[in-house]
Amino acid sequence: MNKYQIRFLLDENTSHVIRDGLKRRQPEVEVRVIGSEGVPPISTKDEEILKFLEREGYILVSSNRSTMPVHLQAHLKKGRHIPGILLLRPRVSYQQIIDTLELICLASVPEDFRDQITYIPY
DSSP states (O other): OOOOSOEEEEOTTSOHHHHHHHHHHOTTSEEEETTSTTSOOTTOOHHHHHHHHHHHTOEEEEOOTTTHHHHHHHHHHTTOOOSOEEEEOTTOOHHHHHHHHHHHHHHOOGGGTTTOEEEEOO
16 A cells, blocks of 8 residues: 555656656655556647546656646646646756655645646755
């Protein structure tokens, strides 16, 4: 049983080093990657990813700072919701990202990120 309330979905352009590093530290945390079984396939449009997040309860980890904020705004204007999006700051080490994700899963609840974009590391 997963003791964590927060589940992450990494976009297809997010390095698997992040997933693997977080899983090494916190093996029970659920971290999925777009394109793997049971989640949206590679090249899925942002709008469909947002619907998946809403339906399945994942927080998206992405470096898509250009289009994702625009699509989230449209999604919310339709009265829809998402658990949240964590956008990766440019030129940040994998170590810093993994540290931040670990802190989030240990010290946060999904409602902390609902319907918003949070840039990480903080």
